[in-house]
Amino acid sequence: MWQKLLDPALRALIREGTLVLHLPDGSRRCHGDGTGPPVSVRITDPGLIGRLVRNPALAVGEGYMDGTLTVEGDDLHGLIALGVRNLAARNGAWWHRLAERGRDWARVVRQFNPGWRARANVAHHYDLSGAFYDLFLDADRQYSCAYFARPHMTLEEAQAAKKAHIAAKLLLRPGLRVLDIGCGWGGMAISLAREHGVRVLGVTLSEEQHRVATERVRAAGLSERVEIRLADYRSVEGTFDRVVSVGMFEHVGVPHYREFFCTLRERLAPDGVALVHTIGRAAPPGSTNPWIAKYIFPGGYVPALSEVMAAVERAGLWQTDVEVWRLHYAETLRHWHARFEANLGRARALYDERFCRMWRFYLVACEQTFRLHRQCVFQIQLARRQEAVPLTREYLYRGAAVAQAAE
């Protein structure tokens, strides 16, 4: 029965590009408009067919993880590009489009994110072995988009450029008090304290990150100026001259956006400046891909700028600048994926083959989404008073341009 539905489902979904599908019964079918290099997929488990008909966005990834769906030449980039392009063109059977509408509407419930749930969601991803993250991240373990300010930068250089760009936006001076919401393994907190003489309180919900970050602060001799706290950002008290949050807003959930920015405003001194760095969609509000939500980021959501801004406005904050990074994350993920493949043997020593295939699918799917679909990074600078930041944005580029002129 499912095999009969597979044809119309794929006809509706794959309208651009070329998909060659080999089914378990030995049959072979072709879908798409015949353009581009063909992507050849083999399905070995008859049970996967029904799941592909019902929810392809979930089942393709699951089939790849299980090894019941393979791509000729292991051309995962090609397979995902085919899917992303067609989903971007809003192709798909009516039941897929209906299900997506349902997911859009359900996000208020799915993203309800009290402390206990936030902790569980964070543990799912960030409490993985630190050794595993070292297999694909840069030496400073920056697990967010790098900034390729110059072509051909290495990943390490681009992550340093990201931290420097954020530091410039924060207008730091020695002695200022900085709150880092979602501090990860402490790389940003340590850099800001060491290079700008500020005092930092970093908060994370991940026990593994808290342990590693605390140890790194100690090793850097910065325990006097940097504190890493295992806490929900909503429990922090006091005021800070600067607030920075990099790659954490994706976990907040739309129903909590106003709470997030109101908390941020409360923590900010009257002349304070904040910088929120988050993945964003250059498209209307939508929902999270079901495979990503199930396996990678439970509770995660990529916001549209209109959603973020509505919350910023109601919190009474000035949005003093909005930068939109395009393609930087595709490039970052390309680096992560290359390092992951280079270290695959060590990854297999830590986790099983299914996990490794899941991780590969995650890295490639995200890279292709940033490259081909409407996904980007928003850097939103915020202040309580409009005078808190300079009149023009030139201060962000002075060093870079002068350096280039001197070359």
Added chain:
Amino acid sequence: MWQKLLDPALRALIREGTLVLHLPDGSRRCHGDGTGPPVSVRITDPGLIGRLVRNPALAVGEGYMDGTLTVEGDDLHGLIALGVRNLAARNGAWWHRLAERGRDWARVVRQFNPGWRARANVAHHYDLSGAFYDLFLDADRQYSCAYFARPHMTLEEAQAAKKAHIAAKLLLRPGLRVLDIGCGWGGMAISLAREHGVRVLGVTLSEEQHRVATERVRAAGLSERVEIRLADYRSVEGTFDRVVSVGMFEHVGVPHYREFFCTLRERLAPDGVALVHTIGRAAPPGSTNPWIAKYIFPGGYVPALSEVMAAVERAGLWQTDVEVWRLHYAETLRHWHARFEANLGRARALYDERFCRMWRFYLVACEQTFRLHRQCVFQIQLARRQEAVPLTREYLYRGAAVAQAAE
């Protein structure tokens, strides 16, 4: 009866600062918390009192125009600052707050803006004598926010900096085709054609602006490359490499935002880049001040970024950069007001005293709103493809920073 209601109304409205009020019956009352320099207002028409109770946001301006409300020392800045500060703090009697909610909700009707209404709204303001605009604008008649890239720039320099900054954002090359939506008296179109070798179609709904701009294009010897058309932007056909719109979006109306950005997308070539420059509010969506709506900009509205972005997202455009200019317009209006006062004798030769008082109230009210309330300018760069603009924003600042380093 109205005089009895005046006390509670003012008590609710003026909670910060000090207002001394002299009424027609010779009585005198004091409102506010006693802080700041007192603002002393004299009302000479008993009929104004009821209007002040019912709708102070309209009646204060009307009283000032009629000369039935005067400020001691002609301290209009002080009076308006008092009003803006208290409105910003959401002070006011319950019926004023209720009326404002009503205005907020009514904006969908009020801003319905088909061609005939757009023409009438435009004629109201922009068909005033060109000689009048020369009394307060810069020599190029730039009737939008200037860019004070350096402190102590003259108005002429800051308007030139504005045009240069917009040109940089448009990534111009000789021969590109540019559509200028709301071209005013042609200053932007002429500058872009002359300095960047592009071809420009400028559209305006104002007959006076069309006449003047066409004559200026001819005088500049640019008739081959610049066309000024008396037309609604919705009637333009064909595609353009670049679209620019400066200070026109304020007249579009919220119900037409999606139509505006969809039209912009249709006019834009696949690799095209657009720049929309508009006054904005760093606050939730609201309504237009009733005095401004009645006397200055019928149909005008200052959007929140969340409103603009929702329309951009649905039109399928990339927002590649959002710059927020703060205080530049306060400075621009300060210059305009100073020039207006210096040329007051010539203004009185063109229009009557009530008109001149209206214009002064307009310039000062807007200056104080930009200085003290949550009003700013959004420069929104848009593209159909994410690759249409460089990876970083450094290209916007290269010249300026290098010039400064060389100083």
